Amino acid sequence: MLDPDSGLSLTIARIVRRLQGSSLHSQLERQARVSLHKPEIKLESLKEDIKDFLKTSGWEKKLQNAVYSELNVFPSPCHPAAPPEHMKEPLAYMRKAQGSWEKRILKSLNSMCTELSIPLAQKRPASEQKELLNKWNEMGTDEPDLSLFRPVYAPKDFLEVLMNLRNPNYENGEQPSFRNHLGLIQVPLKVKDIPELKEDFSELGLNTGQLGIDDSAQVPPEFFENEHVRVGQKVLAEQDSAAAQQYVRQGCPTALRADLWALILNISNQPEDILYYEQLKSNVIQYDLLVDSLIYKDVKLTASNDDYYFVFEDYLYQVLLCFSRDTSVLEHFTYSSATPPKSYIRGKLGIEEYAVFYPPNGVIPFHGFSMYVAPLCFLYHEPSKLYQIFREMYVRFFFRLHSISSHPSGIVSLCLLFETLLQTHLPQLFYHLREIGAQPLRISFKWMVRAFSGYLATDQLLLLWDRILGYNSLEILAVLAAAVFAFRAVNLMEVTSLAAAEAVLADLSTLKVMPLLQIFLFATVT
């Protein structure tokens, strides 16, 4: 481990390197230069006066927000002796498992490509380009023949891989012992217990006001809601990311949510961001990727069939097709355990100058991927802003839900946390479900992989995602999954098969998320 001083220096060096040359940097320089004309800037105290000017004009706050964003996204620096793959994933066997899983996905995509004789990527002919440009805002009306395409993988395939994950240095004996976990996940990762979760999620406690509980019709708004909205407006006026992140832990008022999330994710929709989105759009027009058909198929199978999200079908195409061509997403692979798939230009196999990533952003969508974008369509209507919010949410949170890693917010830790919570606090239920062959993770896995999108009612889902942003962690998903089981425990004790258990838990759309979380964490006898 790094000792505090050198760790701090390395963090500072990294942040400076990342912010140098960014548009914020050039804006700050321009502001500093412009301020030289102002009378209050004196030559003898140049540095101090410019600093004061930047503080009063709000530019220092923007810089603070940018630094805060970098600290949240990137993990703490590794030891200097550690190779880069250590930052991606410190445990060697997990890196290996992720590598084999990726190889399986690549094989699947390659075989689809050869079977259907469709190239992975090709340039669109000019007539097709013009046609696509005309129908850009209504791509949902297109009905291409997608019957031959199939999703590369579904969450349940991924669950099978996670179930077979083993540490070769761990005593996975045949005899049942304290080391064999009773659930499906058999790797000994550190997960939090309820006392630790209570401390981490202290703002969800019984004595603190919450949106989702204290704004219901029976509670007069003077008790909590009005004041909370007032504080929210003040936070937005101050434009402070850190304060916003703290604020949303108690929920966002609907009217302020879009701006607050943009503030936390440090998205400002500058002209250069809009230009960047337009460039991605032109890439979509120019090149046709096989991945596009996978996206079409996924949207048609999931979001278009959903009562809440089918209206946003066109937006989903506009976001996801551009997302596939965005090379800036490749940056997140430095801290993700995944590696982007590589390919070579036709005829130049093995020549490094002709090596490219496919798809350009390195992310192959799976069944249900479009559900990460769908709830955001309720908040943002301008495509470039919607796009940036989704991209930032993906490189901060969602990528951890479909890659194998030991990170506390990674899907493996979330599964283990869910199983441990259930086993510790509902042992009878856990035992019963196990006996009837209905391991609880088999039911809750799909909820967690999609961050509950498509399972909860939209307003409840947005309240849940408020807390994901507020706590900068996905652990709340595992806690909610356990809380749902606790809520339906009485019915579940009476079922006698996996199918019946699935039926009891099939419909979550009537659930209220915040009361469930509060009761499970703070009001259950431990």
Add this chain to the structure above:
Amino acid sequence: MSGAAGPGRAPLPCAARAAAALQLPGGAEAARPGVAVIDLRFPRGGAADVHEIVFKNFYTAFLSVRVQRAGPPGPRRWVTCLRDHRLMPSPHTEEGSQDYFSLRHHQMLCDMEQVTALRFILRQPSPAWLHFSIEELQSPQKDFPSWLSQLTPPEQPASPHGELPDPEKVSTEVQQMWVLTEVIRARQAAARIGRFDVDGCYDVNLLSYT
């Protein structure tokens, strides 16, 4: 056991042996005692100053380090310089199990000058792990680069109520500003070009497995 040398780092120039587990004398079968020892001795009785020890953990929970120092002739004593340093916060779980660690001289209980031998005592009380050890032992021969430890000196606020400012000082500051603007203008912005094709062509073959 030496591992590859990184920049400014030299592997410990000594004969290392693999971790030897503690055994009870007369024990018939190999038990798993949870304690192992790695001895490092500098060749030909040499000695060196040890500023920092860098290694990669492999499931060791606690580490103690003892040194033998060059001194007056006679029986050499082992001196403990690090006692039960915790590497894994929770020995039954994976946290810290494969991380890289640095031990600096300010963490040690004794002087690390003219060390002739090092003994690493590894403990792993949890029976869950089959093997435990430490790997890639290295010892950088010089201090951490000095620029990292140098903090910017606290700035002296200029006195606003003094007489006319010192012209020398003003001209140096203006010169510095000018140099800074020149440097900034010359530096290329790290703009993201965003092109994913090669020379306008993105006609890809199948995905590569390597």
